[in-house]
Amino acid sequence: MEPATTPNTPESSTSGLRLAIAWLVVGAPLLWGVSQTFIKALALFQ
Protein backbone atom coordinates (compact mmCIF):
# COMPACT_ATOMS: atom_id res chain seq x y z
CA MET A 1 0.00 0.00 0.00
CA GLU A 2 1.42 3.34 -0.97
CA PRO A 3 1.40 6.11 1.62
CA ALA A 4 -0.53 9.22 0.68
CA THR A 5 1.65 12.04 -0.54
CA THR A 6 1.22 15.74 -0.85
CA PRO A 7 3.21 18.03 -3.08
CA ASN A 8 4.97 21.04 -1.63
CA THR A 9 4.70 19.78 1.92
CA PRO A 10 6.69 21.55 4.64
CA GLU A 11 9.84 19.84 5.81
CA SER A 12 9.43 20.64 9.48
CA SER A 13 7.30 17.71 10.62
CA THR A 14 10.27 15.32 10.79
CA SER A 15 11.62 15.61 14.31
CA GLY A 16 14.88 17.42 14.79
CA LEU A 17 16.05 14.51 16.95
CA ARG A 18 15.60 12.03 14.11
CA LEU A 19 17.56 14.30 11.82
CA ALA A 20 20.33 14.73 14.38
CA ILE A 21 20.59 10.97 14.96
CA ALA A 22 20.73 10.27 11.22
CA TRP A 23 23.59 12.72 10.72
CA LEU A 24 25.36 11.46 13.84
CA VAL A 25 25.30 7.86 12.58
CA VAL A 26 27.27 8.81 9.46
CA GLY A 27 29.01 11.91 10.80
CA ALA A 28 30.73 10.21 13.73
CA PRO A 29 32.68 7.60 11.72
CA LEU A 30 33.44 10.19 9.04
CA LEU A 31 34.84 12.63 11.61
CA TRP A 32 36.88 9.81 13.16
CA GLY A 33 38.34 8.92 9.75
CA VAL A 34 39.04 12.56 8.90
CA SER A 35 40.74 13.14 12.27
CA GLN A 36 42.95 10.06 11.79
CA THR A 37 43.95 11.28 8.35
CA PHE A 38 44.55 14.80 9.62
CA ILE A 39 46.86 13.49 12.36
CA LYS A 40 48.76 11.50 9.73
CA ALA A 41 48.95 14.56 7.47
CA LEU A 42 50.54 16.62 10.26
CA ALA A 43 53.73 14.59 9.78
CA LEU A 44 54.29 16.53 6.57
CA PHE A 45 54.61 19.79 8.49
CA GLN A 46 56.89 18.52 11.27
Next chain:
Amino acid sequence: MAATSLLDRSRTVAGPGFNRWLIPPAALAIHLAIGQAYAFSVFNKPLGALISGDVAKPAPDDWTPGQIGWTFSIAIVLLGLSAAIFGKWLERVGPRKAMLASALCFGGGFLIGSLGVHLHNIWLLYFGYGVVGGIGLGIGYISPVSTLIKWFPDRKGVATGMAIMGFGGGAMIGSPLANNLMNHFKDSAPMGVAPTFIVMGILYLIFMQFGVWSIRVPADDWKPAGYVPSTEHNDLITTQNVSADNAIKTPQFWLLWVVLLTNVTAGIGVLETASPLIQETFSDGALGAGKGVTAAAAAGFVGLLSLFNLLGRFFWSSASDKMGRKTTYAIYFGLGILLYALIPKLGHNAQLILFVVVACVIISMYGGGFATIPAYLSDLFGKYQVGAIHGRLLTAWSTAGVLGPLIVHSLHESAQAKGLSGAAAYQNVFYTMAGLLVLGLLANFAVTAVKDQYFEKGPVTPEAGGH
Protein backbone atom coordinates in the same frame (compact mmCIF):
# COMPACT_ATOMS: atom_id res chain seq x y z
CA MET B 1 6.15 -12.16 1.13
CA ALA B 2 6.11 -9.29 3.63
CA ALA B 3 9.90 -9.04 3.69
CA THR B 4 10.09 -8.68 -0.07
CA SER B 5 7.37 -6.06 -0.19
CA LEU B 6 9.22 -3.94 2.33
CA LEU B 7 11.97 -3.57 -0.24
CA ASP B 8 9.67 -2.51 -3.06
CA ARG B 9 9.94 0.97 -4.49
CA SER B 10 6.29 1.66 -3.60
CA ARG B 11 7.07 1.07 0.09
CA THR B 12 9.83 3.65 0.03
CA VAL B 13 7.71 6.58 -1.17
CA ALA B 14 7.98 9.31 1.47
CA GLY B 15 4.89 10.51 3.26
CA PRO B 16 3.86 14.13 3.73
CA GLY B 17 6.25 16.25 5.77
CA PHE B 18 9.23 14.00 5.23
CA ASN B 19 12.44 15.99 5.63
CA ARG B 20 14.63 15.57 2.55
CA TRP B 21 17.77 16.19 4.64
CA LEU B 22 17.35 12.63 5.93
CA ILE B 23 18.32 11.34 2.48
CA PRO B 24 21.99 12.42 2.36
CA PRO B 25 22.80 10.43 5.55
CA ALA B 26 21.16 7.35 3.97
CA ALA B 27 23.31 7.82 0.87
CA LEU B 28 26.40 8.46 2.97
CA ALA B 29 25.89 5.19 4.86
CA ILE B 30 26.39 3.36 1.58
CA HIS B 31 29.23 5.47 0.20
CA LEU B 32 31.18 5.62 3.48
CA ALA B 33 31.14 1.81 3.52
CA ILE B 34 32.02 1.05 -0.09
CA GLY B 35 34.65 3.83 -0.13
CA GLN B 36 36.74 1.36 1.89
CA ALA B 37 37.83 0.00 -1.49
CA TYR B 38 40.22 2.94 -1.87
CA ALA B 39 41.97 1.78 1.30
CA PHE B 40 42.55 -1.76 0.07
CA SER B 41 46.27 -1.05 -0.21
CA VAL B 42 46.44 -1.24 3.59
CA PHE B 43 46.20 -5.04 3.13
CA ASN B 44 48.93 -5.25 0.47
CA LYS B 45 51.90 -5.92 2.73
CA PRO B 46 50.12 -8.21 5.24
CA LEU B 47 48.62 -10.25 2.37
CA GLY B 48 52.10 -10.64 0.95
CA ALA B 49 53.43 -12.14 4.18
CA LEU B 50 50.73 -14.61 5.22
CA ILE B 51 53.17 -17.55 5.13
CA SER B 52 56.38 -15.91 6.30
CA GLY B 53 54.68 -13.76 8.93
CA ASP B 54 57.20 -10.98 8.24
CA VAL B 55 56.38 -8.21 5.77
CA ALA B 56 60.10 -7.54 5.31
CA LYS B 57 60.89 -11.15 4.37
CA PRO B 58 58.15 -12.76 2.26
CA ALA B 59 58.39 -16.54 1.78
CA PRO B 60 58.74 -17.94 -1.76
CA ASP B 61 55.13 -19.14 -1.64
CA ASP B 62 53.78 -15.81 -0.41
CA TRP B 63 51.67 -13.78 -2.84
CA THR B 64 53.60 -11.15 -4.80
CA PRO B 65 52.60 -7.45 -4.85
CA GLY B 66 51.54 -7.93 -8.48
CA GLN B 67 49.22 -10.81 -7.61
CA ILE B 68 47.68 -8.89 -4.71
CA GLY B 69 47.31 -5.72 -6.80
CA TRP B 70 44.91 -7.52 -9.13
CA THR B 71 42.34 -7.76 -6.32
CA PHE B 72 41.75 -3.99 -6.34
CA SER B 73 41.91 -3.78 -10.14
CA ILE B 74 39.25 -6.49 -10.49
CA ALA B 75 37.05 -4.69 -7.96
CA ILE B 76 37.28 -1.40 -9.88
CA VAL B 77 36.58 -3.06 -13.23
CA LEU B 78 33.58 -4.84 -11.70
CA LEU B 79 32.45 -1.52 -10.21
CA GLY B 80 32.15 -0.02 -13.68
CA LEU B 81 30.65 -3.12 -15.27
CA SER B 82 28.04 -3.74 -12.59
CA ALA B 83 27.06 -0.06 -12.46
CA ALA B 84 26.53 -0.22 -16.22
CA ILE B 85 24.68 -3.54 -16.19
CA PHE B 86 22.48 -3.06 -13.10
CA GLY B 87 21.67 0.64 -13.60
CA LYS B 88 18.32 0.08 -15.27
CA TRP B 89 17.37 -2.63 -12.78
CA LEU B 90 18.10 -0.13 -10.01
CA GLU B 91 15.85 2.50 -11.58
CA ARG B 92 13.03 -0.06 -11.77
CA VAL B 93 13.24 -1.64 -8.32
CA GLY B 94 14.20 1.53 -6.45
CA PRO B 95 17.10 2.40 -4.17
CA ARG B 96 16.24 0.23 -1.16
CA LYS B 97 16.48 -3.11 -2.93
CA ALA B 98 19.61 -1.97 -4.75
CA MET B 99 21.26 -0.80 -1.52
CA LEU B 100 20.47 -4.13 0.14
CA ALA B 101 21.98 -5.98 -2.84
CA SER B 102 25.04 -3.76 -2.57
CA ALA B 103 25.38 -4.42 1.18
CA LEU B 104 25.06 -8.17 0.71
CA CYS B 105 27.61 -8.23 -2.10
CA PHE B 106 30.10 -5.88 -0.42
CA GLY B 107 29.87 -7.55 3.00
CA GLY B 108 29.70 -11.00 1.41
CA GLY B 109 32.75 -10.22 -0.70
CA PHE B 110 34.76 -9.63 2.47
CA LEU B 111 33.54 -12.93 3.94
CA ILE B 112 34.41 -14.94 0.81
CA GLY B 113 37.71 -13.07 0.65
CA SER B 114 38.49 -14.07 4.24
CA LEU B 115 38.09 -17.71 3.25
CA GLY B 116 40.52 -17.11 0.39
CA VAL B 117 43.00 -15.58 2.84
CA HIS B 118 42.50 -18.41 5.34
CA LEU B 119 43.05 -21.09 2.65
CA HIS B 120 45.74 -18.99 0.95
CA ASN B 121 43.82 -19.27 -2.30
CA ILE B 122 44.23 -16.08 -4.35
CA TRP B 123 41.45 -17.00 -6.77
CA LEU B 124 38.97 -17.07 -3.91
CA LEU B 125 40.24 -13.63 -2.84
CA TYR B 126 39.80 -12.36 -6.40
CA PHE B 127 36.31 -13.83 -6.56
CA GLY B 128 35.27 -12.60 -3.10
CA TYR B 129 36.65 -9.09 -2.73
CA GLY B 130 37.21 -8.46 -6.45
CA VAL B 131 34.15 -9.88 -8.21
CA VAL B 132 31.39 -10.13 -5.56
CA GLY B 133 32.63 -7.09 -3.62
CA GLY B 134 33.16 -5.18 -6.88
CA ILE B 135 29.52 -5.78 -7.86
CA GLY B 136 28.54 -4.39 -4.45
CA LEU B 137 30.69 -1.34 -5.17
CA GLY B 138 29.06 -0.66 -8.53
CA ILE B 139 25.47 -1.06 -7.37
CA GLY B 140 26.15 0.85 -4.17
CA TYR B 141 27.91 3.73 -5.93
CA ILE B 142 24.97 4.56 -8.19
CA SER B 143 22.12 3.49 -5.87
CA PRO B 144 21.46 6.85 -4.14
CA VAL B 145 22.31 9.14 -7.07
CA SER B 146 19.00 9.43 -8.90
CA THR B 147 17.11 9.50 -5.58
CA LEU B 148 19.20 12.44 -4.39
CA ILE B 149 18.68 14.28 -7.66
CA LYS B 150 14.91 13.84 -7.34
CA TRP B 151 14.93 15.13 -3.74
CA PHE B 152 17.20 18.09 -4.54
CA PRO B 153 16.23 19.41 -7.99
CA ASP B 154 17.29 22.85 -6.77
CA ARG B 155 20.71 21.71 -5.43
CA LYS B 156 21.71 18.68 -7.45
CA GLY B 157 25.42 19.38 -7.10
CA VAL B 158 25.24 19.81 -3.32
CA ALA B 159 23.28 16.59 -2.86
CA THR B 160 25.34 14.29 -5.08
CA GLY B 161 28.53 15.97 -3.87
CA MET B 162 27.66 15.01 -0.30
CA ALA B 163 27.12 11.35 -1.19
CA ILE B 164 30.16 11.01 -3.41
CA MET B 165 32.22 12.82 -0.77
CA GLY B 166 31.35 9.80 1.38
CA PHE B 167 33.19 7.53 -1.04
CA GLY B 168 36.33 9.59 -0.43
CA GLY B 169 35.71 9.50 3.32
CA GLY B 170 35.25 5.74 3.27
CA ALA B 171 38.94 5.19 2.69
CA MET B 172 39.77 7.39 5.67
CA ILE B 173 37.65 5.15 7.88
CA GLY B 174 38.62 1.86 6.24
CA SER B 175 42.37 2.32 6.51
CA PRO B 176 42.75 2.94 10.28
CA LEU B 177 39.93 0.48 11.01
CA ALA B 178 41.75 -2.29 9.12
CA ASN B 179 45.07 -1.43 10.78
CA ASN B 180 43.53 -1.53 14.26
CA LEU B 181 41.77 -4.83 13.57
CA MET B 182 44.84 -6.50 12.05
CA ASN B 183 46.83 -5.42 15.07
CA HIS B 184 44.14 -6.84 17.37
CA PHE B 185 44.00 -10.19 15.57
CA LYS B 186 47.70 -10.56 14.74
CA ASP B 187 48.21 -13.38 17.27
CA SER B 188 45.16 -15.41 16.26
CA ALA B 189 45.66 -15.62 12.47
CA PRO B 190 48.49 -14.95 9.97
CA MET B 191 48.95 -11.16 10.01
CA GLY B 192 45.41 -10.93 11.44
CA VAL B 193 44.00 -10.50 7.93
CA ALA B 194 41.31 -13.22 7.72
CA PRO B 195 39.49 -12.25 10.97
CA THR B 196 39.82 -8.58 10.00
CA PHE B 197 38.03 -9.36 6.71
CA ILE B 198 35.27 -11.16 8.64
CA VAL B 199 34.75 -8.33 11.13
CA MET B 200 34.84 -5.65 8.42
CA GLY B 201 32.40 -7.62 6.24
CA ILE B 202 29.92 -7.89 9.12
CA LEU B 203 30.42 -4.28 10.27
CA TYR B 204 29.86 -2.88 6.78
CA LEU B 205 26.84 -5.12 6.22
CA ILE B 206 25.27 -3.77 9.42
CA PHE B 207 26.27 -0.14 8.82
CA MET B 208 24.84 -0.17 5.30
CA GLN B 209 21.47 -1.30 6.70
CA PHE B 210 21.03 2.25 8.00
CA GLY B 211 21.01 3.45 4.41
CA VAL B 212 18.82 0.57 3.23
CA TRP B 213 16.06 1.21 5.72
CA SER B 214 16.16 5.00 5.89
CA ILE B 215 16.19 5.75 2.15
CA ARG B 216 12.97 7.18 0.72
CA VAL B 217 11.96 8.30 -2.76
CA PRO B 218 9.78 11.37 -3.24
CA ALA B 219 6.26 11.07 -4.61
CA ASP B 220 6.10 11.72 -8.35
CA ASP B 221 4.40 15.09 -7.84
CA TRP B 222 6.62 16.22 -4.96
CA LYS B 223 8.60 19.43 -5.12
CA PRO B 224 10.64 21.19 -2.43
CA ALA B 225 8.61 23.79 -0.55
CA GLY B 226 8.75 27.09 -2.42
CA TYR B 227 10.70 25.58 -5.31
CA VAL B 228 10.02 27.20 -8.66
CA PRO B 229 12.00 25.72 -11.55
CA SER B 230 14.06 28.37 -13.30
CA THR B 231 12.31 29.84 -16.31
CA GLU B 232 15.59 31.11 -17.74
CA HIS B 233 16.33 29.25 -20.92
CA ASN B 234 19.48 27.14 -20.75
CA ASP B 235 20.24 24.72 -23.59
CA LEU B 236 22.32 22.54 -21.28
CA ILE B 237 19.56 22.00 -18.69
CA THR B 238 16.66 20.02 -20.07
CA THR B 239 13.18 19.61 -18.65
CA GLN B 240 12.70 16.46 -20.75
CA ASN B 241 14.01 12.93 -20.30
CA VAL B 242 16.32 10.57 -22.19
CA SER B 243 16.35 6.82 -21.47
CA ALA B 244 19.63 5.07 -20.68
CA ASP B 245 19.43 3.16 -23.98
CA ASN B 246 19.03 6.37 -25.96
CA ALA B 247 21.61 8.26 -23.92
CA ILE B 248 24.45 6.04 -25.12
CA LYS B 249 23.45 6.84 -28.73
CA THR B 250 24.12 10.53 -28.17
CA PRO B 251 27.49 12.24 -28.73
CA GLN B 252 26.97 14.03 -25.40
CA PHE B 253 27.23 10.76 -23.47
CA TRP B 254 30.53 9.84 -25.14
CA LEU B 255 31.92 13.36 -24.74
CA LEU B 256 31.22 13.13 -21.01
CA TRP B 257 32.77 9.64 -21.03
CA VAL B 258 35.97 11.23 -22.36
CA VAL B 259 35.64 14.06 -19.81
CA LEU B 260 35.46 11.58 -16.93
CA LEU B 261 38.17 9.32 -18.37
CA THR B 262 40.70 12.13 -18.81
CA ASN B 263 39.99 13.77 -15.45
CA VAL B 264 40.30 10.46 -13.57
CA THR B 265 43.35 9.23 -15.50
CA ALA B 266 45.18 12.49 -14.80
CA GLY B 267 44.26 12.35 -11.10
CA ILE B 268 45.58 8.81 -10.88
CA GLY B 269 48.86 10.22 -12.20
CA VAL B 270 49.22 12.18 -8.96
CA LEU B 271 47.74 9.59 -6.62
CA GLU B 272 49.90 6.74 -7.96
CA THR B 273 53.11 8.73 -7.69
CA ALA B 274 52.42 10.91 -4.63
CA SER B 275 54.59 9.17 -2.05
CA PRO B 276 57.68 8.33 -4.19
CA LEU B 277 57.36 11.61 -6.11
CA ILE B 278 57.61 13.86 -3.05
CA GLN B 279 60.39 11.75 -1.47
CA GLU B 280 62.50 11.56 -4.61
CA THR B 281 61.90 15.17 -5.65
CA PHE B 282 62.49 16.74 -2.24
CA SER B 283 65.26 14.48 -0.98
CA ASP B 284 68.14 15.47 1.25
CA GLY B 285 70.12 16.00 -1.93
CA ALA B 286 67.66 18.64 -3.17
CA LEU B 287 66.84 20.40 0.12
CA GLY B 288 70.00 19.85 2.16
CA ALA B 289 71.07 17.23 4.67
CA GLY B 290 68.30 16.33 7.13
CA LYS B 291 65.77 18.55 5.35
CA GLY B 292 64.48 16.00 2.83
CA VAL B 293 60.94 14.59 2.93
CA THR B 294 60.89 11.38 5.00
CA ALA B 295 58.67 8.34 4.43
CA ALA B 296 56.45 9.44 7.35
CA ALA B 297 56.10 12.94 5.90
CA ALA B 298 55.30 11.41 2.50
CA ALA B 299 52.53 9.38 4.16
CA GLY B 300 51.31 12.67 5.60
CA PHE B 301 51.29 14.14 2.09
CA VAL B 302 49.17 11.21 0.88
CA GLY B 303 46.82 11.83 3.83
CA LEU B 304 46.57 15.51 2.94
CA LEU B 305 45.69 14.60 -0.65
CA SER B 306 42.91 12.33 0.68
CA LEU B 307 41.48 15.24 2.65
CA PHE B 308 41.47 17.50 -0.41
CA ASN B 309 39.99 14.70 -2.51
CA LEU B 310 37.13 14.56 0.03
CA LEU B 311 36.66 18.33 0.32
CA GLY B 312 36.88 18.83 -3.44
CA ARG B 313 33.98 16.46 -4.01
CA PHE B 314 31.68 18.63 -1.94
CA PHE B 315 33.15 22.05 -2.76
CA TRP B 316 33.33 21.79 -6.56
CA SER B 317 30.06 19.90 -6.96
CA SER B 318 28.25 22.49 -4.83
CA ALA B 319 29.93 25.32 -6.73
CA SER B 320 28.72 23.78 -10.00
CA ASP B 321 25.13 24.53 -8.94
CA LYS B 322 26.03 28.23 -9.23
CA MET B 323 28.63 28.19 -12.03
CA GLY B 324 27.05 25.56 -14.26
CA ARG B 325 28.53 22.12 -14.98
CA LYS B 326 30.25 22.99 -18.24
CA THR B 327 32.04 25.96 -16.69
CA THR B 328 33.06 23.87 -13.68
CA TYR B 329 34.65 21.20 -15.89
CA ALA B 330 36.30 23.92 -17.96
CA ILE B 331 37.97 25.07 -14.72
CA TYR B 332 39.01 21.49 -13.83
CA PHE B 333 40.68 21.14 -17.21
CA GLY B 334 41.94 24.69 -17.83
CA LEU B 335 43.41 25.14 -14.36
CA GLY B 336 44.46 21.49 -14.33
CA ILE B 337 46.55 21.84 -17.50
CA LEU B 338 48.47 24.75 -15.95
CA LEU B 339 48.98 23.03 -12.61
CA TYR B 340 50.06 19.66 -14.06
CA ALA B 341 52.58 21.42 -16.28
CA LEU B 342 53.81 23.39 -13.25
CA ILE B 343 54.50 20.35 -11.02
CA PRO B 344 57.85 19.31 -12.63
CA LYS B 345 59.07 22.93 -12.51
CA LEU B 346 58.21 23.26 -8.82
CA GLY B 347 60.08 20.03 -8.16
CA HIS B 348 63.06 21.22 -10.15
CA ASN B 349 63.15 24.49 -8.18
CA ALA B 350 62.68 22.65 -4.85
CA GLN B 351 59.56 24.70 -3.97
CA LEU B 352 58.03 22.23 -1.54
CA ILE B 353 55.17 24.32 -0.13
CA LEU B 354 53.93 25.45 -3.55
CA PHE B 355 54.28 21.88 -4.77
CA VAL B 356 52.03 20.61 -1.95
CA VAL B 357 49.47 23.39 -2.55
CA VAL B 358 49.33 22.65 -6.29
CA ALA B 359 48.95 18.90 -5.73
CA CYS B 360 46.12 19.53 -3.25
CA VAL B 361 44.25 21.76 -5.74
CA ILE B 362 44.73 19.13 -8.47
CA ILE B 363 43.33 16.36 -6.26
CA SER B 364 40.40 18.51 -5.17
CA MET B 365 39.45 18.81 -8.86
CA TYR B 366 39.94 15.06 -9.37
CA GLY B 367 37.38 14.44 -6.60
CA GLY B 368 35.20 17.23 -7.93
CA GLY B 369 35.11 15.54 -11.33
CA PHE B 370 33.55 12.43 -9.81
CA ALA B 371 31.02 14.37 -7.77
CA THR B 372 29.86 16.80 -10.47
CA ILE B 373 29.22 14.25 -13.21
CA PRO B 374 25.80 12.97 -11.95
CA ALA B 375 24.41 16.53 -11.94
CA TYR B 376 25.89 17.15 -15.43
CA LEU B 377 24.13 13.99 -16.66
CA SER B 378 20.88 15.02 -15.03
CA ASP B 379 21.09 18.47 -16.66
CA LEU B 380 21.58 16.95 -20.11
CA PHE B 381 19.44 13.81 -19.97
CA GLY B 382 16.81 14.57 -17.29
CA LYS B 383 16.25 12.65 -14.05
CA TYR B 384 14.31 9.70 -15.51
CA GLN B 385 17.14 7.15 -15.75
CA VAL B 386 20.05 9.25 -14.58
CA GLY B 387 21.25 6.49 -12.23
CA ALA B 388 21.47 4.02 -15.09
CA ILE B 389 23.16 6.55 -17.38
CA HIS B 390 25.63 7.36 -14.60
CA GLY B 391 26.27 3.64 -14.20
CA ARG B 392 27.16 3.29 -17.88
CA LEU B 393 29.42 6.32 -17.70
CA LEU B 394 31.38 4.75 -14.85
CA THR B 395 32.98 2.36 -17.36
CA ALA B 396 35.20 5.40 -18.01
CA TRP B 397 36.41 5.11 -14.42
CA SER B 398 37.21 1.42 -14.87
CA THR B 399 39.12 2.24 -18.04
CA ALA B 400 41.03 5.01 -16.26
CA GLY B 401 41.78 2.58 -13.42
CA VAL B 402 43.72 0.45 -15.89
CA LEU B 403 45.01 3.22 -18.20
CA GLY B 404 46.25 5.61 -15.48
CA PRO B 405 48.70 3.28 -13.71
CA LEU B 406 49.82 1.88 -17.10
CA ILE B 407 50.78 5.37 -18.37
CA VAL B 408 52.40 6.37 -15.09
CA HIS B 409 54.52 3.25 -14.68
CA SER B 410 55.60 2.94 -18.31
CA LEU B 411 56.66 6.62 -18.56
CA HIS B 412 58.42 6.56 -15.21
CA GLU B 413 60.27 3.33 -15.98
CA SER B 414 61.25 4.63 -19.40
CA ALA B 415 62.64 7.82 -17.82
CA GLN B 416 64.58 5.81 -15.26
CA ALA B 417 65.98 3.62 -18.03
CA LYS B 418 67.36 6.82 -19.58
CA GLY B 419 69.16 7.58 -16.31
CA LEU B 420 66.77 10.29 -15.09
CA SER B 421 65.96 10.53 -11.39
CA GLY B 422 64.06 12.74 -8.91
CA ALA B 423 61.64 15.27 -10.41
CA ALA B 424 63.05 14.68 -13.92
CA ALA B 425 61.94 11.04 -13.86
CA TYR B 426 58.32 12.16 -13.41
CA GLN B 427 58.39 15.08 -15.85
CA ASN B 428 56.90 13.18 -18.79
CA VAL B 429 54.17 11.70 -16.59
CA PHE B 430 52.86 15.16 -15.75
CA TYR B 431 53.25 16.59 -19.24
CA THR B 432 51.34 13.59 -20.62
CA MET B 433 48.59 14.08 -18.04
CA ALA B 434 48.39 17.78 -18.99
CA GLY B 435 48.01 16.64 -22.62
CA LEU B 436 45.17 14.33 -21.62
CA LEU B 437 43.47 17.25 -19.91
CA VAL B 438 43.62 19.20 -23.19
CA LEU B 439 41.62 16.34 -24.71
CA GLY B 440 39.14 16.55 -21.81
CA LEU B 441 38.85 20.33 -22.23
CA LEU B 442 38.01 19.92 -25.92
CA ALA B 443 35.46 17.18 -25.18
CA ASN B 444 33.79 19.37 -22.55
CA PHE B 445 33.83 22.33 -24.93
CA ALA B 446 32.03 20.21 -27.54
CA VAL B 447 29.12 19.34 -25.21
CA THR B 448 25.89 20.87 -26.51
CA ALA B 449 22.18 20.29 -25.87
CA VAL B 450 20.83 16.80 -26.64
CA LYS B 451 18.79 16.66 -29.86
CA ASP B 452 15.01 16.32 -29.59
CA GLN B 453 14.98 12.92 -31.31
CA TYR B 454 16.49 11.26 -28.20
CA PHE B 455 13.92 12.49 -25.69
CA GLU B 456 11.09 10.27 -24.44
CA LYS B 457 7.85 11.19 -26.15
CA GLY B 458 5.30 10.41 -23.45
CA PRO B 459 5.25 10.66 -19.66
CA VAL B 460 7.85 8.52 -17.91
CA THR B 461 7.55 6.46 -14.72
CA PRO B 462 10.34 4.98 -12.62
CA GLU B 463 8.86 1.50 -12.95
CA ALA B 464 9.48 1.65 -16.69
CA GLY B 465 13.18 1.82 -16.06
CA GLY B 466 13.86 -1.81 -16.57
CA HIS B 467 12.44 -2.44 -19.99
